[in-house]
Amino acid sequence: MDDPIAALLQRCAVQDRAAFRELYAATSAKLMGVLLRMLRERHEAEEALQEVYTRIWLRADRFDPGKGRGMTWVIAVARNLAIDRLRMRPMETDTDVVEMVADTTPRAENRLIALGEARAIAECFGLLEPERASALRGAYLDGASYADLASRHAVPLNTMRTWLRRGLMALRACMEGRRA
Amino acid sequence: MTDDDLERAGEFVLGTLPHAERLAFQARLDREPDLQTMVADWQERLSALNEAYAPVPAPDLLPQIEARLFPTARATSRRPLWHWLAGVATAAALFVGAVVLFPVLRGPEAQPIAVLGAPDAPLRFAARHDGDNLILERIAGPAPAPGQAHELWVIAPGAAPVSLGAVETTLTVAYPAPPAGWTLAVTLEPAAGVPHPAPTGPVVAAAEITS
Numbered sequence: 001m002d003d004p005i006a007a008l009l010q011r012c013a014v015q016d017r018a019a020f021r022e023l024y025a026a027t028s029a030k031l032m033g034v035l036l037r038m039l040r041e042r043h044e045a046e047e048a049l050q051e052v053y054t055r056i057w058l059r060a061d062r063f064d065p066g067k068g069r070g071m072t073w074v075i076a077v078a079r080n081l082a083i084d085r086l087r088m089r090p091m092e093t094d095t096d097v098v099e100m101v102a103d104t105t106p107r108a109e110n111r112l113i114a115l116g117e118a119r120a121i122a123e124c125f126g127l128l129e130p131e132r133a134s135a136l137r138g139a140y141l142d143g144a145s146y147a148d149l150a151s152r153h154a155v156p157l158n159t160m161r162t163w164l165r166r167g168l169m170a171l172r173a174c175m176e177g178r179r180a
Numbered sequence: 181m182t183d184d185d186l187e188r189a190g191e192f193v194l195g196t197l198p199h200a201e202r203l204a205f206q207a208r209l210d211r212e213p214d215l216q217t218m219v220a221d222w223q224e225r226l227s228a229l230n231e232a233y234a235p236v237p238a239p240d241l242l243p244q245i246e247a248r249l250f251p252t253a254r255a256t257s258r259r260p261l262w263h264w265l266a267g268v269a270t271a272a273a274l275f276v277g278a279v280v281l282f283p284v285l286r287g288p289e290a291q292p293i294a295v296l297g298a299p300d301a302p303l304r305f306a307a308r309h310d311g312d313n314l315i316l317e318r319i320a321g322p323a324p325a326p327g328q329a330h331e332l333w334v335i336a337p338g339a340a341p342v343s344l345g346a347v348e349t350t351l352t353v354a355y356p357a358p359p360a361g362w363t364l365a366v367t368l369e370p371a372a373g374v375p376h377p378a379p380t381g382p383v384v385a386a387a388e389i390t391s
Binding site for chain 1: 190194224226227228232233234239339
């Protein structure tokens with residue numbers, strides 16, 4: 001399997017600093033995009049980016065190419081850090097999140113459909129109720145919490161949690177079914 | 181594996197686990213390979229959504245990141261050029277070709293740059309720079325208890341602290357002289373794992389560089 005990011009991560013795991021620089025060049029724009037979208041503040045995103053690459057270097061030996069792709073792994077490191085930071089913010093103001101989701105969701109969907117590899121998840125998303133699919137995307141892409149999503153969709157928090165848990169399991173079943 | 185763990189792993193990847201549950205899940209994740217596999221599977225399953233993150237050119241933050249991860253290596257690989265240029269500029273401005281000045285420019289005496297801790301504080305450290313090395317010396321107060329360490333951090337304005345190592349009585353580390361506005365701080369940390377990626381213990385002494 002051709003996965004240049006995975007190869008760089010494996011070199012980082014054995015302390016290859018040149019590989020670390022290549023990894024930064026190859027992935028920093030994508031990770032900056034992730035952090036800016038989730039944290040919505042440039043200064044904090046840049047600070048978080050430094051923390052993300054620090055973690056990537058320190059944890060590169062935990063990356064297992066047998067379990068997933070390199071780009072997926074580095075994006076997960078960035079998303080996890082952003083989610084931790086979002087949850088530690090004292091109070092989330094929800095309005096700008098809503099605007100951002102409204103603004104980017106159609107574009108995101110078009111991009112998904114245009115990509116062959118992403119077709120499965122796009123089609124499986126299509127089987128979900130639109131409101132639940134939108135809540136799932138808001139959670140994943142913007143780091144929205146159950147409380148954010150519950151107030152955005154005007155449902156009780158527990159209902160939102162049930163929606164998303166069922167939505168996740170439905171997605172899984174749909175994608176496993178397509179693979180079989 | 182249980183369905184509950186499978187759902188929880190999905191919620192973890194989605195990012196919606198409430199904070200307390202998220203922390204508990206992360207602790208389990210470190211020691212449970214089955215859970216790690218579930219998380220990796222969810223990450224791959226949802227990875228198509230990553231296409232929706234539009235790339236944004238990032239500034240070159242590698243110097244800061246490398247300073248954080250490899251303070252000594254950065255000092256030796258990057259300092260000589262500007263050190264050399266500064267030396268040339270100074271020599272040219274003052275005494276062109278004055279070879280005898282070399283020992284003076286090198287400065288065998290390290291220059292004081294800051295004292296960490298107020299004059300009456302129980303624990304104080306003096307910071308000096310000799311042109312190549314940052315030197316921190318404990319000038320008042322006891323050594324930390326066994327198992328603990330006094331860890332030195334350098335903090336650029338608006339940036340996260342970077343560990344420069346543990347101070348026994350004196351710490352000498354190859355590192356450029358921090359400019360004005362940077363902060364030096366000493367925290368009390370577990371002795372194991374120095375240098376740590378980030379401070380966790382209390383600050384026992386600190387000073388901002390003022391000149």
